Amino acid sequence: MAENVDIERENLQVAIEQVLSHENLETDVPDQSENDKKSYKSILLQNGLKALIVSDPDPVSTGDSVGYKTAALALTVDCGSFKDPQNYRGLTHVLEHLLHMDGIFTSHVKQCGGFSNVRADCEETMFYFEVPELHLTSTLLHLTALLIKQDVLERERLPIIADLRQEVEDYKAQRNLLLASLAADNYPHGLYDWDNLAELKEKDPEDALAAMIQQLRRDNYAANHMHVCLQASLSLKELEQMICRHFGVIPSNGMASVNLTRFDYRTAFRPEFHENVFYVTSSDGGCRLDLTWLLPSVRQYYRSKPEAFLAYLLSQEGPGSLCVYLRHRRWSVHLLAGVDDNGFDLNSIYSLFKLSIHLTDEGYKHIDGVLAATFAYIKLIAASDAAVLRPLYDKQQLIEEARFRFQTHRAALYNVQDLVLSSKYYPEPQLLEDSVKELPQGGHCILCNALNDRDANTVIMNYYQIGPNTIRVQSILDLMMQILEDPIYEYLCTQEKLCYEVYARVRLYYGIVGYSITASSHQTKKGAKNLERGIDQFHHAMLQILNKMRDDEFLRSKEKLIQAKLAPDENLAMESDRHWEEIINGDFLFDRNQQQADALHNITKEEMISFMVDTDAAHCRKLSIQVIGNPPTEWAYDWASERTNYSSDVFLETHQTPSSVSVSDDQFADGSENGDEKSTSFSWEESLYEDLGSRLNLVLLPRDGDDMHTIVDIDEFKTSLDTYPRKSIRFQNAPLTDFK
CATH class of the missing domain: 3.30.830.10 (Metalloenzyme, LuxS/M16 peptidase-like)
Incomplete structure (x- = not known):
């Protein structure tokens, strides 16, 4: 060779x-x-x-x-x-x-x-x-x-x-x-x-x-x-x-190159494609109804993306939607629509638009009803006026623009695969990025009242941003949070009696790591200041707590954390969540726990002390989010007694419909079972949304003078911040000085 x-x-x-x-x-x-x-x-x-x-x-x-x-x-x-x-x-x-x-x-x-x-x-x-x-x-x-x-x-x-x-x-x-x-x-x-x-x-x-x-x-x-x-x-x-x-x-x-556009997409399949229904035995025991439409190649419409908008209309879950209609009848639990990005479904000759409805056993028994509802909903969309559809399209366009601006900075291996195909098929490839804002040094505060005017709970979360993550930095923070678990409760809850619940947690967002201290209390705005002051006092005492810790206690804490990292997932949901977090954050370190356990073996108390001095003394970036509860003495009446009893039984009500049902367009137009009478399965939900919507008036409050900057406009605050470049997570032996 x-x-x-x-x-x-x-x-x-x-x-x-x-x-x-x-x-x-x-x-x-x-x-x-x-x-x-x-x-x-x-x-x-x-x-x-x-x-x-x-x-x-x-x-x-x-x-x-x-x-x-x-x-x-x-x-x-x-x-x-x-x-x-x-x-x-x-x-x-x-x-x-x-x-x-x-x-x-x-x-x-x-x-x-x-x-x-x-x-x-x-x-x-x-x-x-x-x-x-x-x-x-x-x-x-x-x-x-x-x-x-x-x-x-x-x-x-x-x-x-x-x-x-x-x-x-x-x-x-x-x-x-x-x-x-x-x-x-x-x-x-x-x-x-x-x-x-x-x-x-x-x-x-x-x-x-x-x-x-x-x-x-x-x-x-x-x-x-x-x-x-x-x-x-x-x-x-x-x-x-x-x-x-x-x-x-x-x-x-x-x-x-061979010109594939010479093929007419309309005759790409034999008549059986359009005329026959095919039953396929499932290998996993599931039941799914797939409806496939033959379309021209949608690559030519890459700027307007009509197939993506149609997929949104068919799969959205708002009131009056096909998804809610089928779910309320317990006929379906999941619905997906769109053109898959593999070469068979999307190529230069044709596109295959697929609507997949995952059916329950009840849905399979009423498959005629499922089909009738599906085609009635499609007919409703086709007959809709452009003035009705345009606001929905504009909304999706804004969402896509936001994704264009803020999508995750992806690993290079996956990025080049998408880009090379985009550069081949599209004149102007769309390059997407996402990032995390870098908090300024010092303290900043967001203060607001609880949305529920009958909620007496006050919650304060102080977030301390460190910077780009490494396995070693994350391991040090995990160990620090474990060591502080008992002292923080003893100080804030037992000794000072400032709150009834408190916990510290490592926070990792798209490669940027930090930690938070969150405390809950029944106190009001005045008491919130005392609680925040108590959190700050404990934060300043963390270094002293670690200094006074005996070596044998430190080793026991470290061994306890190593065993926890190496312990198997308790169930499939825990394992799935752990893997999805790696995918969403773009790190793909599916053996992160093993790597952290290896790093913990070599971490010393002196290294942790040095880390805390470097990151918290001169480089502290703190964001305090405070939601102030309302005193129960101000409640004039019982909120539950004045509202409709939104029982879950109404939501789960099953409407018995013959399998040969024919569904009218009006059912989807106004969310009702017929043109004259509103369906209870929608009316309770709409009333609840309307009531909550009237309460979701978040107002950021000014704060009495102290050493923290108060944020009264979140968007304005964000525009003033620098953006962290998306860092790759590094080996456990990377020097900590890189992340000050």
């Missing part, structure tokens, strides 16, 4: 000077959020390869590559199953398997401590990897060598077709296989011809299968059929030089 790489390196060096002597065309800079600190550049090489380079000053890695700066790349080749020869569909997957098993690239990435993969879809094959940045150059060299490699394909290297078929079909839903069997003749999305491929491999003496694979590779693995996205912390100039040096030598074959 080393000799092959040396040969390829020599071939590359011969062409480098010629490539770098030509100027590459810079295309439009893609749209990006104002909170996005990365720099972008789109370039078109002389050989036709299109590249998007991303300079990220603070790259985020996946859980497999934490602790060092990482680089990630995704490359697509316009070679998917839609280009397979007639009667030999599946050939692209054979080629993908061979390239994935070729050790010239994947073995090198693994040796560098990175991750790589190759996957084939309907319109492209994607190569992607993530490696430590110091290995980026060598990894690009090995990937380029794989792409331009033209060795003879020995018969022994061909995979066993039956095994490959099982591997591919394991990742395809039964629905996709069923729909593929309904593809019209001469369209490229039909079932794979596994039997033909197997017969060709086993019985043909002239190695025709190998020859077909080589031809497929020569026709498509050319620079003018490739798109690349490269992301690293290097400058745009350095990244552009890398792209030119490594990908500029890939030859172009001058062949145009």
Whole structure:
């Protein structure tokens, strides 16, 4: 393998000077959020390869590559199953398997401590990897060598077709296989011809299968059929030089890509697709009704996204909606709508819009009623005036704009995969960012009255922001919270009698860590000041508590926390919540507890003291949120006696409807069972929402003079704050001084 790489390196060096002597065309800079600190550049090489380079000053890695700066790349080749020869569909997957098993690239990435993969879809094959940045150059060299490699394909290297078929079909839903069997003749999305491929491999003496694979590779693995996205912390100039040096030598074959728009989406499937109902035995025991509509490719409507708006209308859960209608009858527990982003459902020929209704046993018995309600609701939407739909569309547009501005700064490996596809199919890729605001040093306060004027509870939460997280910092904070659990209760509840409940907790938001102290009391505004003062006094005494702690007590606390970190999840819900938190925060450290346990073994009391001095003395960033309760003596009457008794029995009332029911449009228009009488299942809910809405008038209160700044306009306060760059979580031995 080393000799092959040396040969390829020599071939590359011969062409480098010629490539770098030509100027590459810079295309439009893609749209990006104002909170996005990365720099972008789109370039078109002389050989036709299109590249998007991303300079990220603070790259985020996946859980497999934490602790060092990482680089990630995704490359697509316009070679998917839609280009397979007639009667030999599946050939692209054979080629993908061979390239994935070729050790010239994947073995090198693994040796560098990175991750790589190759996957084939309907319109492209994607190569992607993530490696430590110091290995980026060598990894690009090995990937380029794989792409331009033209060795003879020995018969022994061909995979066993039956095994490959099982591997591919394991990742395809039964629905996709069923729909593929309904593809019209001469369209490229039909079932794979596994039997033909197997017969060709086993019985043909002239190695025709190998020859077909080589031809497929020569026709498509050319620079003018490739798109690349490269992301690293290097400058745009350095990244552009890398792209030119490594990908500029890939030859172009001058062949145009296949124009899939010549296919008419309306005839992509045989009549059975539109006329028949198919019953499929479920492997998990669930019952689901899938309705699928054939649409033109929605990629062309990427600016207005009509399919996303329609999905919102069908799946929203407000009063009068299809979802609430089915749920109140106990016919369905869940409903999803939209176009899946896999190549079979969304491609350049057609789109498949799917409405999935997860049915209960009762819903299956009344499936005619479910269908009648569904199509009546669709009819209602279709007949709605544009003036009615426009405010709903504008609302969704505002939500999407907010997501564009504040979406999470994703790990580079996932970011480049999305960006390379966007750069291929859309003129202006949407680049999304999210971040956490950095609190200013000192103390700031948000003060308001309880929304319920008959709630006597006062709650104060003091949040102390530390900064970008590491495993070691989080472990120190977890240990500190455990050590303070008893002293804080003893001081605030037992000794000072300022509250009836208090707890301290580590807070981790999108890679930014801190901790909070929350206390609850029956006291009013005057008592709240005493409670806040007591919290501050305890906060200042935390260092003294740790200093006075005996070494044996410290070791016992540390061992107790280690055992808790290593304890198995008590139930599936706890495990699911733990994993989802990793996904939502974008860290993907599913072994976080194990890493924290390892870090805790080496944490000393002296290190904790030093950490507390550094972070809390000169760098304290405090936000105090105070909700002041109302004195019970001011209550004039019992709130419950003056309101309708909103019994849960009304909500769970089952309306017996024959399975042959025909649902009218008016039921959804006004949320009633008929045009004249309101349904009790909606009226109680609407009244409750109306009552709560009249009370949700949050007014931030001024605060009597002290050393804390009072926030009276949250939006104005946020606009004055700096934004934390999204930090990747680092190895446990990262120095703490990086996070002051």
